[in-house]
Amino acid sequence: MEQLMADLKKQIIEALNLKHLKPENIGDDQPLFGDGLGLDSIDALELIVLLQQSYKVKIDNPQDGPTIFRSVKSIAEYIRANQTA
Amino acid sequence: MFISGTSIIRKQTVIHKGALAFENKSVSLDDFLTGAYNYLSPEYPKFYKMDRLAQLGFLATEFLLSDFSIKQYSPESVSLVLSNAHASMDTDVRYHESSKTSSSPALFVYTLPNIVSGEICIRHRIKGENTFFISPAFDAELLAAYVDQVMMQPSVHACIAGWIDVMDSHHDVFLYLVEKEQRGLALPHTAEELTKLYR
Numbered sequence: 001m002e003q004l005m006a007d008l009k010k011q012i013i014e015a016l017n018l019k020h021l022k023p024e025n026i027g028d029d030q031p032l033f034g035d036g037l038g039l040d041s042i043d044a045l046e047l048i049v050l051l052q053q054s055y056k057v058k059i060d061n062p063q064d065g066p067t068i069f070r071s072v073k074s075i076a077e078y079i080r081a082n083q084t085a
Numbered sequence: 086m087f088i089s090g091t092s093i094i095r096k097q098t099v100i101h102k103g104a105l106a107f108e109n110k111s112v113s114l115d116d117f118l119t120g121a122y123n124y125l126s127p128e129y130p131k132f133y134k135m136d137r138l139a140q141l142g143f144l145a146t147e148f149l150l151s152d153f154s155i156k157q158y159s160p161e162s163v164s165l166v167l168s169n170a171h172a173s174m175d176t177d178v179r180y181h182e183s184s185k186t187s188s189s190p191a192l193f194v195y196t197l198p199n200i201v202s203g204e205i206c207i208r209h210r211i212k213g214e215n216t217f218f219i220s221p222a223f224d225a226e227l228l229a230a231y232v233d234q235v236m237m238q239p240s241v242h243a244c245i246a247g248w249i250d251v252m253d254s255h256h257d258v259f260l261y262l263v264e265k266e267q268r269g270l271a272l273p274h275t276a277e278e279l280t281k282l283y284r
Binding site: 043 | 119130133134187188189190191194
């Protein structure tokens with residue numbers, strides 16, 4: 001889980017062009033949207049693409065997005081729960 | 086109408102009001118743009134997400150307004166009139182290439198030339214009329230005539246106008262600020278003057 005979260009932080013910085021951040025600047029439980037990391041709706045689409053391409057994980061119900069993308073930890077938990085072996 | 090200030094970005098060199106403001110010709114265009122951003126340190130992380138057209142517009146406006154607060158005017162009284170030759174082709178091509186493997190939503194949102202106008206308006210809280218012309222080359226006559234028409238509205242007090250073009254490593258940016266009152270360079274807003282300043 002720790003390695004997955006570390007990988008996700010690097011991938012999020014790369015995919016979302018957050019060049020002003022380093023992985024260690026992103027807390028495991030830090031909110032990604034709103035007052036947290038300040039991501040927006042376009043970033044959410046990029047995260048969906050990232051999950052599909054890197055982890056073969058799809059989000060079937062868009063209404064689950066805010067819960068899944070709440071933090072790096074919640075994304076990692078979703079990947080673990082939905083990734084096929 | 087008077088031209089208060091100018092900024093030019095060309096050949097990885099920034100000229101503000103006729104004087105060298107920043108230069109780095111030994112790196113890629115992307116690194117030059119990041120270097121100019123770091124030089125200004127505006128603390129605006131969204132810059133990193135912008136495409137090159139928007140980054141050039143953002144930087145040129147930052148230099149243009151570096152010694153003048155546009156916020157002294159109400160947001161509705163400032164207009165924006167921009168133009169270029171390649172529209173958003175630089176990003177269109179990159180998006181087309183990327184879509185062969187995956188389509189990036191963040192890249193897709195920049196596949197319109199007037200997105201740079203929106204980025205400038207958001208950054209400087211500009212809510213006046215904005216227009217983006219596509220023409221084969223810098224058209225001083227068009228800009229002078231159209232900006233004058235915009236500025237003739239009683240509610241408009243200032244206008245940021247000019248040319249922001251980029252395609253691959255080629256880039257050519259000339260922005261200027263027009264005001265009703267004489268200030269700064271205080272040059273007459275005419276096609277002849279714009280042609281001289283653009284050179």
